[in-house]
Amino acid sequence: MHVNKTSRRSRATGAVAVTAAATLALAACGGGDNGGAGNGEAAEGVEGGGTVSAYNCEPQFLVPANSTEVCGSWVLGSLFTGLTQTDFDTYEPTAGVAESWDTEDNVTWTFTLGEDWTFHDGEEITAQTFVDTYNWAVDPDNAQQSANFFDNFLGYQEVVDGDAEEMEGVRAVDDYTLEIELTEPFSPLPDMLTYTAFYPMPSVAYDDIEAFEQAPVGNGRYMMDGEWEHDQQISVNRYEDWAGENPGLPERIEWMIYADVDTAYLDVQAGNLDILDAAPPNRRTTVEADFGDNAQDFDTSAFTYLGFPLYQEEFQDADVRHALSMAIDRQLIIDNIFDGAQTPAENIIPPDLIAGNENTCEFCQYDPEAAAELYEEAGGPDELTVYFNSGAGHEDWVEAVANQWRDNLGIEDITFESLEFAQYLGLHDEQEITGPYRLGWTLSYPSAQYAMEPIYSTGASSNYADYSSEEFDDLISQANAETDPDTAAELYTDAEAILLEDMPVIPMWFTNYQVVHSDRIDGESLFMDQATFTRLEQVVVTEE
Incomplete structure (x- = not known):
């Protein structure tokens, strides 16, 4: 997932898709044991696991390498298992189809596959499965949105340029040994391989990809029950021959597709829907009264920031950026506009992602007097244009920031530019942004x-x-090349310290999500992962 266009809570509009460039973070808290997919110790579930229904929006795509938004990727995560999975207790990669992996230099990686993995149609999964899938994903003729996630694979560029049909760096050594060779050292490869783009596809997919998308045949904990019923629902049943260690708990998952999140909220309240993974903002003040113990809060690492166009002369002095940050009372904005549903950001790396990260943002502390003095000394601009994408609920908080800059820094002339997201990113691409941007x-x-x-x-x-x-880039390169995970973590936090000092962006907040559920669901079994997905496969259904 990538540059965050909207909050996840507004995804019911069907407009959650982001660019095919990247995505930030969710560090979650919740009940249960979250290793792998997690089989939490919670209330006793119904025999067989029962059925759980959950709100979703209409996916854009249901082909793994083409899914870059939450609606489709959530479903695909139940239908497919990649080479690796994420242990949500440690946020470290754990075995998926690959039982183990090894590298001596972070360039050439060897993955040993389990021998019992099959797709839902019975087709065996071998190393060649991944060779075929990855080469299909990067073939320009297939126009997959996530193809650029393979850009550090040896031979990727040659395939993109039409000079080769397959990537040199993806090789089947034998049926159960896969070798991946990169263009440069990259220690997070096992983490990256958990992403949707790297899920394997069966041979039937290549026969008719459009038909395949309507009823994907995967290798995950769940298999399709019928076809994707557009704008209505997607239903899956537990795959009893799944070869992993923690099978899904519910016997059946039904994603109910809503055009309006408020309708979903009322359906959960009435017991017609089991789970809504993000209560709408307009309901925040009534959630406790409406649901009581049937509401769970998750502090996430979905990151919002205000960036600076450093190609503009007036923002090149770091003290100007420091002052603008120190003049913002984040907590006041969160309390007044978001009803407390954000956590002020004092980091860029999500705090729960690396244990022991002690970096904090000195210039994120609200200090209007020091900010005003620093801004004047640095010769900060006396007029600003603030940019944000329209239609995603950013107007109120951006205006609140501007009012604080007026009051605390004396900047009287502040105007706003609000554009649709595609146009907005176009301005960034052309470096036509002239002021702070969201x-x-x-x-x-x-x-x-x-x-x-x-x-x-x-x-x-x-x-x-x-x-x-140069110092930041060098630290990132060192961390990517480091074979010891603890040393790599230290290097990444050293790189973060440079960002917090240089402040190319103002960290604003990490988003809080509020999951509401029916009486049929044990709330202690609910858990939200780093990509803001409620892990439905570990939900305990207590009554049918």
Whole structure:
């Protein structure tokens, strides 16, 4: 998932799709044991696991390498299992189809596959399955939105340029040994392989990809029951021959597709729907009265920030950026506009992602007097244009920030530019942004590398600030090349410290999600992962 266009709570509009460049983070808290998919110790469930129904919006696509938005990716996560999965207790990669993996240099990786994996139609999964899938995903003729996730695979560029039919860096050594060779060291590869784009596809997919999309044949905990009923529902049943260690708990999952999230909220309240994974903002003040113990809060790492166009001279002095940040009372905005449903950001790496991360943002502390003095000394601009994408509920909080800048820094002339998201990113691409701008980030896979490198490394596609730091780039490269995970983590946090000092963006907040559920669901079994997906496969149904 990628540059965050809207909050997940407004996804019922069907407009949650983001760019095919990247996504920020969700570090979740909740009940149960979340290792792998998690089989939480909770209330006794119904015999067989029962059926759970959940709100969803209409997916854009249901082909793994073409899904870049939450609606489709949530469903695909139940239908498919990649080479690796995420252990949500540690946010480390754990066995999927690959039982183990090894590398000596973070360039050439060897994956040993389990021998019992099959697709739902019985087709065996071998190393060649992944070779075929990955090459199909990057073939320009197939126009898959997530093809660029393979850009560090050896031979990717040759395939894209039409100079080769297959990537040199993906090889089947034998039936159950897969070798992946990269163009440079990349320690988070096992994390990245948990992402939707890397799910394997069966041979039937290549015969008619459009037909396949209507009833995907996967290798995950659940298999399709019938076809995708557009704008109505998608139903899956537990795959009893799934080869992993933690099978799904519910026997059946029904994603009910709603055009209006308020209708879904009322249906949960009435017992007609089991789970709504994000209560709408207009209901925040009544959730407790409406649901009581049937509401669960999850602090996430879905990151909102205000960036600076550093190609504009007036924002090149870091003290100007520091002052603008220190003049914002984040908690006041969160309380007044979001009813407390955000957590002020003092980090760029989601705090729960790397244990022991002690970096905090000195210049994120509200100090209007110091901010005013610093702004004057640095010669900050006396007029600003603030940019944000329209139609996603950003108007009120952006205006509140502007009012605080007027009051605390004396900037009287503040105007706003609000555009549809495609036009908005177009201005960024052409470097036509002239003032602070709103964007967000959500992790496609749980890695400190992904929280930083795609946004802040020199020349990165999502580095809309045009930030460049040789020291930062060097630390990221060192961390990517480091074979010891603890040392890599230290290097990533050192890189974050540079960002918090240089402040190419103002960290604003990490989003809080409120999941509401019916009486049929044990709330202690609910858990939300780093990509803001409620893990339905571990939900305990207590009554039918």
